[in-house]
Amino acid sequence: MSELKNQVNYTEFLDEILRFDTKIRFVAIYDGQLKAKFRNGVLDQFKEAEIKFSLSEALKIRSSRNQMNFNSKKPKFAMAHYDEINQITIPLGEEEIVLLTTELNLDIHKLVNKIIEFRNRFFR
Numbered sequence: 305m306s307e308l309k310n311q312v313n314y315t316e317f318l319d320e321i322l323r324f325d326t327k328i329r330f331v332a333i334y335d336g337q338l339k340a341k342f343r344n345g346v347l348d349q350f351k352e353a354e355i356k357f358s359l360s361e362a363l364k365i366r367s368s369r370n371q372m373n374f375n376s377k378k379p380k381f382a383m384a385h386y387d388e389i390n391q392i393t394i395p396l397g398e399e400e401i402v403l404l405t406t407e408l409n410l411d412i413h414k415l416v417n418k419i420i421e422f423r424n425r426f427f428r
Contacts, residue, residue: 334359335400
């Protein structure tokens with residue numbers, strides 16, 4: 305599991321990501337256990353079991369992508385574009401991921417770069 309730098313806890317990490325943009329609806333860290341936050345006012349549309357299943361599947365897919373890297377670097381992020389939201393997964397460590405959902409009208413690359421920079425400052 306990745307270690308936190310600067311004694312930041314997961315709750316603070318999730319809160320900070322939610323502060324990056326009001327169009328972020330949900331953010332979670334999954335390392336076998338779920339740590340998640342919904343933006344205030346966003347209805348919890350999914351059951352915890354559904355979120356855990358989605359995150360465990362995202363870890364499996366990430367592992368597959370890492371094995372098929374075609375002599376390039378590991379993926380920075382993965383995204384699924386749905387009718388009403390974007391779902392983004394970003395590696396946190398070898399066995400952990402950050403998952404977030406956003407509204408559609410958001411600059412995904414700018415957000416992902418900001419989260420990766422933040423992740424790199426607080427995790428090793």
